[in-house]
Every structure is written in structure tokens, then in C-alpha cells.
Amino acid sequence: MSDHLTLTEPQDSASAAGEPLLSTEGLTKHFPVHGGFPFKRRVGAVQAVDGVDLSVHAGESFGLVGESGCGKSTTGRLLTRLLEPTGGKILYRGQDITHAGRKQLAPIRSEIQMIFQDPYSSLNPRQTVGTIIGGPMEINGINPPGGREKRVRELLETVGLNPEHYNRFPHEFSGGQRQRIGVARALALEPKLIVADEPVSALDVSIQAQVVNLLQELQRELGIAFLFIAHDLAIVRHFSQRLAVMYLGKVVEVGDRDSLYNRPRHPYTHALLSAVPEAVLTDEEESEGRERIRLAGDVPSPIDPPSGCRFRTRCWKAQERCATQEPPLVRISGNREGHLTACHFPEEPTTAAREEDVILDPALAAIEASKDPT
Numbered sequence: 001m002s003d004h005l006t007l008t009e010p011q012d013s014a015s016a017a018g019e020p021l022l023s024t025e026g027l028t029k030h031f032p033v034h035g036g037f038p039f040k041r042r043v044g045a046v047q048a049v050d051g052v053d054l055s056v057h058a059g060e061s062f063g064l065v066g067e068s069g070c071g072k073s074t075t076g077r078l079l080t081r082l083l084e085p086t087g088g089k090i091l092y093r094g095q096d097i098t099h100a101g102r103k104q105l106a107p108i109r110s111e112i113q114m115i116f117q118d119p120y121s122s123l124n125p126r127q128t129v130g131t132i133i134g135g136p137m138e139i140n141g142i143n144p145p146g147g148r149e150k151r152v153r154e155l156l157e158t159v160g161l162n163p164e165h166y167n168r169f170p171h172e173f174s175g176g177q178r179q180r181i182g183v184a185r186a187l188a189l190e191p192k193l194i195v196a197d198e199p200v201s202a203l204d205v206s207i208q209a210q211v212v213n214l215l216q217e218l219q220r221e222l223g224i225a226f227l228f229i230a231h232d233l234a235i236v237r238h239f240s241q242r243l244a245v246m247y248l249g250k251v252v253e254v255g256d257r258d259s260l261y262n263r264p265r266h267p268y269t270h271a272l273l274s275a276v277p278e279a280v281l282t283d284e285e286e287s288e289g290r291e292r293i294r295l296a297g298d299v300p301s302p303i304d305p306p307s308g309c310r311f312r313t314r315c316w317k318a319q320e321r322c323a324t325q326e327p328p329l330v331r332i333s334g335n336r337e338g339h340l341t342a343c344h345f346p347e348e349p350t351t352a353a354r355e356e357d358v359i360l361d362p363a364l365a366a367i368e369a370s371k372d373p374t
Contacts, residue, residue: 019094020055021225022079022112022193026088027052029074033303047302048074050249051088053329056193061219061226063240063257065233065272067299071249072229073117076195079227080114081105110140110189117198119178123170129156129181130166136188155184159214176207183214193225200235212239233276237261242338245269248299248310251329255339263349265332265341268311271295271358273351289353296360309344316358317345 030045049071056062064072077083079090081097090098092108100108116122123132133155134148144151153163159180170178179199186194196215200208212235219226230236236243243260245253245268253266264270274293295314300306308326312318321344329342334349 020091021058021060021093022227023055023091024052024079024088025091027054027075027078027085027090028087029071029078029083030086044303047249047305049078050305052246052249052251054244054251054254056225056227058192059219059223059225060242061216061228061240063236063243064227064229064246065231065236065243066246068231069248069299069302070246071302072246073197075246076114076197076227076229080112080195082114110136111192113186113189113191113194115179115182115186115194115196115199118202119175119182120170120202122182123178125170128167128169129173132170132181133185133188136185140189142189151188152184155187156181158187158218159184160210175203176211179203179211180214183211183218187218187222190222191224193227195227195229197229198231199228201230201232208235215239233261233272245272248305249302250310250342252311252342253340254329255336259336259339262351263335263339264351265335265339265346265349266311266343267315267317267347270347270351291351291354292357292359294357294359294361309342314360316360317347319345 027049028047028051029049030047032042033044033046034040035043052071052075054062054064054075064075066072074083078085081090081100085098088098089096092112095108097105097108127135130149130152133152136142137144137148137151142148149166153166156163156165161177161180161184165173170181173181179202182199199215200211203211215226215228216239218224226239228236228239237257240257242256243254244251245260245266247268253260253264253269260269261273264273270291271293274291293316297314300310300313306313306323308324309315309318309322312322315322325344327342327344329340331337331339332341332343332346335341
């Protein structure tokens, strides 16, 4: 994040109390892999999402973070029912919508909307802005007071665009402006939940904060719940009240913002936080010094994930038990209520510097050794 980016802090709320707006139980999505001849035989499956339990409450901003390929975007598409789950449950306001048909989903579709990652490909280049934003209202037969055009112009103004641009086409806007159009389209049906799939990752860093602050303002003013998917922990920290960390299709840690960033327990969360740029640290964190963790290798293939704990092949604390038993996502001793971790041998709840840095990558270890004056 550059120095000229200014993100406003989210307002913590007690919205996590009571029945969740949306929840999942063991949510699973496996994509079949075909091979052989004539390429119709199933030879395996990509385990993109494998047994995910999440809950998002009304008016809450919930973050979902992890490396590329961990399954967080697939999770977002499952929650909006753009993808059909392989297993598990999706509950919306207590109603099971896992395999709901078109008619059953019709009244729910308007309440769960999505903001896509790429503002260039998510807008139809042949349609005007007015048609793009007004389309959801037309499809759902909604005729707001004053007409749809008036409502579209109001939405353009809400997201910081000129209402006079109603008849312009997407190619006439910048990337940040296109994403604002995507936000306006998501707001058209007055949703209760918006799934934002890395909404700023395709934008210039200079305008990322503008879009994030816009989403924060809308979330506070309209009381919309957000599932904010991202790989940038700095942005998620500013936007979300609670977070879940994913690794290779599994949720490995869940907690409120302060607990997860200041007292992480899962080794993978420690590794992610050690990579956060110095510029986004608090004074308290800078004064204590930070741990340095450098993992070895890439994320294993989701076609053939490791047995037991999926992070064990890159973990410095892995033992025999980690290969034979999958750790459950539970609250462990010393954690706050609601802070869950899936690890047999959790780390200490601190991000302070260690006596020795954790460097698993052989090349990095050799470089560090060559710098050692002894």
C-alpha cells in the first residue's frame, strides 16, 4: 500500500449476535477432471472447497483471505448460487438453499448480490450504464417510484458518478469508475448481503482505497452485510470486523479483526501476517519487532492434497500426527470466544519477533546464511 492511500477504520458492532444471515455447513465443491480417450472418463477432482463452515450476520463485514487458488472465490460463487455445491449446506435466514431450484431462489436472488473482480469483463460493452444498472430491476419486475431511470441516476450519484453519464458505455470509463458501476448494479435491488470478490485487486493502487471506503460507507449507511474476499490482508484489516483464513480449500482460522491480527494461532496465519508490508503496521507492532517467516515451495495441488492437515507440507511445526489426523476448527485455550483455529500444535498468540526467523525455503536459507558474518 502506498503512502497516499488512506483507509477509514470499520466500526465494530454487535451484529454477530443472534442467528446468522447466511451460513454454511461442510460446504464442498469438487470440479471433475477428465482424461484418457475419448476424454470422458473421470480421473480425479479438483477439491476447490472442501468442508467449509462460515457464518455472516446481518450488517456485518466479514473478510475471507488466503493465497491465490485457495478456494475463496469459488466459495463466494457457491454462496451466491452461481455454482452448484457438491456437498454440505447453505442456509439463508435459516432456509436451506443448497440445491434450491429457480423458483425457490427467485425471491432470494435479489437479496444476495455480487461485485466481481474484473470491472472490465463484468460489464456488457454493448449496453449503456443505464441498461446495466437498470437490468436487475427490469428482470425482477421492480418499478421504483419515479421510474427506473430516476432510480439508476440516484444510484450513480450514490457511488460517486455523474448521473448525466446514464447513456454512456463502459469503455468510456476508467477501471475505478467501472467498478463503481458494478457496485451500483449490486445495490439496485437493495440487497441484504453483497459478496465482493476481490473488488479492488484489478484496480490501480491509487484508487483502491477510494473504492474500499465507498463500500465501507455503503455498508454503514445501508446496513448491508458484506463478504469481502481478498488476498491483501492490509485492505481486509481495514474493511472487515471478522475474518476467516483459507488454505487449499479449508478454513484454518476464524476470529475478530483484532484477535486474528494481533493474536493469531495457526502457523499459516502467522506466515501471512509476516508478509504484510511495514507501512500498514501499528506503532505497537513496530515497537515490538515482527516475526519473519518464509515458507518453502508452492501450495500443493488441490487434485491431490496432503493427508491430515493440508498445511503440514509447508509447516515448521508439522509432526506425525499432522499427517494422520485432520485438525478440527475449534476454540483452543487462550483464544477469545469466536476465535477458532484448526491446528494440532498452535503457535503462541503473538506476532512479535522470534529468537530465530523461520526460513523454510532452501534458496532463501542459503542467502541468509551467506549474509551471516559468522
